[in-house]
Amino acid sequence: MVNQSRRDFLKTAALAGTAITGLSSKTKAAPKNILSEDRMGVLVDTTVCIGCRKCEWACKTAHDLETPSIEAYDDRNVFKTMRRPNSKSLTVVNEYKNSVEEKFPINVKVQCMHCDHPACVSACIVGAFSKQENGSVIWDTDKCIGCRYCMVACPFQVPAFEFENALKPDIKKCDFCFERTKEGKLPACTEICPVEAVTYGRREDLVKAAHQKIKNYPDRYINRVFGEYEVGGTSWIYLASREFEKLDFPKLGKDPAPGVSEAIQHGVFAYFVPPVALYALLGGVMWINKNKKKSENEEI
């Protein structure tokens, strides 16, 4: 470093600069994140759900997860505690007291909301999550490294991790029955539901249908479709007879779930200009300081 000539310095600095900018053209690589107009969705009407939990059984059966017989799901004691989807059940139904009509408790089915702007897709270090054309947000086992950043990012706290698995733990969450819908079948839960509490269809149509329902039965529903605008919209949308926050829905804004993190990230890395500029600046400072030192020494 002592015998560094000016030309050498500029040459190598320029080389390093080009190498970094060369790299930038590739960083546009990002996972599939399609927002199709024809994306599908599900409308969950919590005023219709009877808490039979057949959807839980159908989901486990469709995803080859261990499950007791369908009769075991008639046991309503499970409602005593609030449950969350985990690595063994991708959807669960919870029950809430109805203060107006004691006889009719409110049942809420919980699963991945399949956000229109998913935080998990944005966050995943290897792009293992993707938003597909049909609206489903799915996870790729061949990419995942098990860092669990998706769980940190998800505003609904849905992705679950197989903490007990030492060899190849998976991230587990509802995949909107991606394999079934590909073959033209219905998602397992919507197929089995005996009361049509869950309706599968084009999201746009479902939103319209939901508002129609509210208009037709203003006493039955509160005037809000959860998921229409929350975190930029979700493929699964909900209707309810009372405030969603009282049914354990998270309180969320209308901005897309990844929030400002992508804006910050792309601001710092705008075409790699800021890092390269910083590099050049530091190089300049270093060079000036070195020359200053040299001339000082010569004067002495």
Added chain:
Amino acid sequence: MEDLKPTPMKKKYFTPVVIGLAVLVLNGLMFLLARFIFGIGAVTNLDNQHPWGIWIGLDVAAGVALAAGGFTTAALGHIMHKDQYHAIIRPALLTAALGYTFVATSVMIDLGRYYYIWHPFIMWNGNSVLFEVGICVIIYLAVLYIEFLPIVCERFIGRVKLPGFLKSLNNPLDKVLRILDKGLDKTMFIFIIAGVVLSCLHQSSLGTLMVIAGPKMHPLWQTPILPLLFLLSAISVGLPMVIMESLITSKSFSLKPEMHILSNLGSMVAPLLGIYLAFKIGDMVIRQTFVYLTTFNAASVMFTVELLFGVIIPLRMFMSRQVNKSPLGLLIASFLVIFGVFLNRLNNFLVAYTPPYEVHSYFPSIGEISVTVGFIAFEILLFRIAIMIFPIVSVPNTSVQRTKYSIRGGAQ
């Protein structure tokens, strides 16, 4: 100014403290073994609501911040060209190299599928902050090793003496070292600048990491300027880290502390901490989050402790001439800054993180704490070994000889 020269330390390796540390390392290793046999769930208190624990919040987030001495001293000594600080660059470089090695190891043991740690190199997601942090940290780790190579060259050129049948490798190895030394001498400035740039990038991105958690993070910490706060705090903790390390090394090897250097370093901490404090307070005022300080809970207490003991008190101490001149004063003030940044990372990643649907709050398990403590102990042990093998710590030069390599081996 007296002439300082980096020299390998000569002293007995094993002391009671060293043996104690070794026991902690063994204890940590046992829990680590359990993690690989029985899975993350068996050893940690993590669950679906708390995906990240102290292995990320402390080992990685705080580890990266506390290794900031590497790039701050490189900027000071090499880029600002303040030659008087050259004596502190090598210890800081060693700490950074060791620190980042442990950060990478911690990430790996925390990964569910640790054997896929190479995936980010070929599976890119430019939108992911974690991707940026990961790539930057790995490249910076490589840069740190490259920056360390000249020290290896200095120590072993002309002194490569492999035992037994490896003897025939002595000459070629020596040649390789000489070529490396010559090549690196000309190109080192590229790596030094790259190291500073990479550090600025990932130190700040580490802050961006939690921005995506949005409302799951307590508003006292959740702010869009998190990356800036992380960068500023990393810069202000770099020098205190170097000061503390230098004082402890001096004590441990019964050397006189280099007070003229350390005092100057200490006087630089106050303005850096001041800028950090200004942004931290400014952010709080603009977002009006001070209302959360009026309620008494874990978040408000932790925030106050972090700000008062970790920033304001050490800031006042470093502004005092007397503190800067006394080894004890410097040690306490530096420790407070380190404690403050450590607590800040802990707060950001664990205390502030309040997920919905949490059944019970997270507290690290004995296994998690053991592994973290074991790692820190191992790092200290390696530091001690390294300064006894390599010329890292500067001591007053007593020999008349000034040539770069004082002993020439049989290779020539």
